[in-house]
Amino acid sequence: MTAPSQVDYHDLLRVWREADTIPEIEHAWLFDHLQPIFGDPNGTIYEGWTLLSALAAQTRRLRLGVLVTSNRIRPPAMLAKIATTVDIISGGRLDFGIGVGSRPSHPLARREYEAHGLPFHDTAHAVGSLAEACTVIRRLWTETEPFDFDGTYVQVTNAFGNPKPVQRPHPPIVIGGRSSATLRVVAEHADLWNIPGGDIDDVVSRSALLDRYCAEIGRDPASITRSIHLPVSYDQPGTTRGAIGEAIDAGFRHIVLGLSAPYPADVARWVADQLINDNR
16 A cells, blocks of 8 residues: 555556566555645645556556545545546456545544535444445446435435446445444445554454444355555564564455555565565
């Protein structure tokens, strides 16, 4: 994962192109913020989906996505159209990441929304609208006739998606988050569930809670791939290798390694040699 903030576009492109040539690296990710959440508050930041489209056109093999899209920023029907476009440009390599958006407790959570004239609703609204968004987006990707949807938070009339995504029935849906309310949405809608790394015991307990929610609705918990985001230490690769090993032992087989800028030369090759191969 390369956060598209406090970094030059050409540096991001360099890393993605290099990673695209390295089979050990299976997927690459951006994040979805409109103003920096680290470093210089007035520093560089790129819009995630526009950038993803450009990088999709510059790569051939990597699966790719936004980890994760803020459902607060774009109406779901618009987001479905954007994601379809990226899936087509990439030749069917999109993993569709989505979540409730920034946490209210984050000190910079509201800043980017206020700066762009976007509402910042409470958590109940954010989670409820996420569930309805997932329903509408999936229907736009799969249904062959226009439809109406009159939800509590999302309303569309005569909605129809054409063209459809390359992937059938639709791109895999990745939902990120750790709250119990979000995990209920994950149980219903996600193909992959992503959680930020940290205390591995907490990560395991969140995974067990997801298992329980799946059982409550009659879904096989094993049908949801467990994904984790882990920060990379260039100076202490052994620490990162240890975190990867713990995550794998806990059943997390989809590992997203967060790279910090500036990116060293040949950083993707270094990731493969120092972090991935040593855990196989």
